[in-house]
Amino acid sequence: xxxxxxxxxxxxxxxxxxxxxxxxxxxxxxxxxxxxxxxxxxxxxxxxxxxxxxxxxxxxxxxxxxxxxxxxxxxxxxxxxxxxxxxxxxxxxxxxxxxxxxxxxxxxxxxxxxxxxxxxxxxxxxxxxxxxxxxxxxxxxxxxxxxxxxxxxxxxxxxxxxxxxxxxxxxxxxxxxxxxxxxxxxxxxxxxxxxxxxxxxxxxxxxxxxxxxxxxxxxxxxxxxxxxxxx
Numbered sequence: 001x002x003x004x005x006x007x008x009x010x011x012x013x014x015x016x017x018x019x020x021x022x023x024x025x026x027x028x029x030x031x032x033x034x035x036x037x038x039x040x041x042x043x044x045x046x047x048x049x050x051x052x053x054x055x056x057x058x059x060x061x062x063x064x065x066x067x068x069x070x071x072x073x074x075x076x077x078x079x080x081x082x083x084x085x086x087x088x089x090x091x092x093x094x095x096x097x098x099x100x101x102x103x104x105x106x107x108x109x110x111x112x113x114x115x116x117x118x119x120x121x122x123x124x125x126x127x128x129x130x131x132x133x134x135x136x137x138x139x140x141x142x143x144x145x146x147x148x149x150x151x152x153x154x155x156x157x158x159x160x161x162x163x164x165x166x167x168x169x170x171x172x173x174x175x176x177x178x179x180x181x182x183x184x185x186x187x188x189x190x191x192x193x194x195x196x197x198x199x200x201x202x203x204x205x206x207x208x209x210x211x212x213x214x215x216x217x218x219x220x221x222x223x224x225x226x227x228x229x230x231x
Contacts, residue, residue: 005040012048021053021111029057029083030201031066038203045201046071049078053111054102061086061093063118063175067156067208068201074208077152081201085118085178095121096138096178113150115142120178138179144171159198162191163212192216193224 008024015022030041045052045068057066060083068079084098101115117140126133141147145161145168147154162169173186173194186194192214200208204225206218214221 005044009044012051016048016051022051023111024052024055026057028059029066029081031203032059033203035203042068042202043071045079052079054113055079055081057081057083058086061088061090063178065155065198066201067152067199077156080152080155082113082116094123094178094180115140115150139175144175159195162195189216189224193221196221197225
């Protein structure tokens with residue numbers, strides 16, 4: 001529509017020729033978009049992995065991310081779309097915002113995301129008589145998840161760690177909801193659906209979910225996705 005992806009290809013090709021790095025900023029995360037647009041965008045990210053330094057999105061109101069892999073094998077992480085939480089309280093969450101630490105402006109900088117931290121506003125405290133709104137840091141990514149760096153390969157390994165480390169996964173579930181998770185816990189079916197949602201940066205693709213050995217059939221996972229009203 002409107003030649004949007006053709007424009008993106010032209011901008012990225014021009015940046016590639018001049019050795020520039022690019023940050024892609026959008027609203028709706030690619031995996032939430034229409035299938036044909038989403039898969040073509042995925043191909044573009046794979047083609048220009050050396051030019052696209054970072055991707056930033058929002059829309060879902062929760063704290064998450066989407067992985068991108070090389071198209072040939074679907075195993076090598078090439079990029080990550082960071083999905084920041086929202087300041088709005090929609091879907092009964094606390095307000096939150098994200099601050100990214102990015103490799104600085106110097107010759108040959110990667111301009112890649114080095115870390116990020118999320119801040120929240122506790123509405124219960126803020127609405128007490130005489131109280132002043134007080135933003136507080138909820139977590140810093142590398143500290144919270146023990147990441148050696150914040151490159152795509154690190155986040156790919158983190159998803160696999162979530163599979164085997166239940167405590168770490170529940171830590172992520174807490175951050176996913178900006179420190180205010182629903183009363184209903186995220187158990188086996190919920191966990192399988194969420195991990196499968198993190199891995200593909202394009203519209204539902206069972207082949208990207210298979211390496212996680214999900215205990216549920218993919219149609220069941222899609223049904224759980226449809227139950228989540230994140231936006």
